[in-house]
Amino acid sequence: MGYRVAQLAHGFAVKNAEAERVSPVFPDKEGALDWLLTAAERRAPRERPCLSCQKPFESKGIHDRLCPACGHRPDDGLGDAQRPVIKSRGN
Structure with missing residues (x-):
């Protein structure tokens, strides 16, 4: 752009x-x-600290702030049993 x-x-x-x-x-x-x-x-692309684990990694730009290990987790580690359920007022 x-x-x-x-x-x-x-x-x-x-x-x-x-x-x-x-x-x-x-x-x-x-x-x-x-x-x-x-x-x-x-x-610009440069080495930045990961916002999750603070380890430095080669970021593609300001939009890329999680290292490959933290940014590509299949889930957040909570699992369905620990994830809060938000109910609407009608329920």
Whole structure:
């Protein structure tokens, strides 16, 4: 997905490929470019700690925050006997 800095009526902002504004409005183009670079750096693939076990792993991006061992468990370990049952008011 491509991003670009666009000039608006009252400043500059970053827009995505669908021309939707994805950043705050900045008074100058440099502010919007800095925001874009920082956002891209945060989303870039790199080693991150797993949010579950805290072990470092090679993350594909900010959306990928669980290591392969924690992110691909078939269940949460509770089992059906320990999982709470939520009943509606009608039951």
